[in-house]
Amino acid sequence: MGIMLLALPLFFSCKEVAVNNKEAEDNEIQLKATDTAQITNAKKEELPVPKLKSLEGLADTLFVRLADYSDDFVYDLRYATENNFLKAKVYDCAECYTRVKTAQALLLANKELMGKGYKIKFFDCYRPNDVQYKMWAIVPNPQYVANPVKGSIHNKGGAVDITLVTLEGEELDMGTDFDFFGKKAYHDNLDLPKSILNNRLLLKETMEKYGFWSIRTEWWHYNLGTASNDKVANFKWDCD
Known part of the structure; x- marks a missing residue:
């Protein structure tokens, strides 16, 4: 027992x-x-949505490939090359994705510009957060690269780096190249030829009309005003 x-x-x-x-x-x-x-x-x-006839009815936050919805843009996506201030290729291949609402605003802005004889040319669009980390590893300076922990509006699909070209593809003179970091690229630098100031003003006024806002130090950078509260994303497109 x-x-x-x-x-x-x-x-x-x-x-x-x-x-x-x-x-x-x-x-x-x-x-x-x-x-x-x-x-x-x-x-x-x-996840990006497949090519459709229209953006109507799609959720604002979905990602779309801009070239699937218009043939009227021009592209020179610098971070898919070594022709950038990093001197490094950080994208596997060149594609321009944005959120739906950003794409809608860009289509409207480009339509107005085409009526005046110009088109939007892209240097950068949506940027996966992993790419932001690559950029930060090369240039860990928030003056030039947003800290990837917080992310940038590029990582949210709401920012674009752009310029203008004629309908024949000739770039307008904006006074500096893309990613020139100096006072000559500032919006409030008026010590430039009138033709350059007019070119910048045309781009700025058109983009602001469709909901974008600029930053003082970069004539090429535009953020969609309603994108600041969107989530940082890390979706990566396929490279065929």
Whole structure:
């Protein structure tokens, strides 16, 4: 009897451990399922939509490839080359994606500009957060590259770096090249030829009319005003 009495607590102790282990496993499975669902929902928001006839009816935050919705833009996506201030290629291939609402505003701005004999040319569009980390590793200076921990509006699909070209593709003189970091690139630097000031003003006034705002130190950079509260994204397009 003594042996049996000693064995009973051991039996119940083992059973209790087994139950606790089972509960822990169930809780872990539930947590994993919750995490997976959250990740899946985040990924759904980042997935680009296929080419459609129109952007109408699409959620504002979905990503689209701009070239799928217009043939009227020009591209020179510098970070897919070494022709940039980093002197490094940080994109695997050149593509211009934005959120739907950014694309809609760009289409309207470009339509107006084309009526005046010009087109928008892109140097950079949506930038995956992983690319922001690559840029930061090369130039860890917030004066030139946004800290990837916080991210930039480029990472949210709401910023573009652009210039203007004629309908024949000739670039307008903006006074400096893209990513020139100096006072000559500032919007408030009026010590420039009138033709250059007029070119910058045409771009600035048109973009502001369709909801974009500029930054003082870069004539080429425009943020969509409604994009600042969007999530930093890290979706990457396929390179064929």
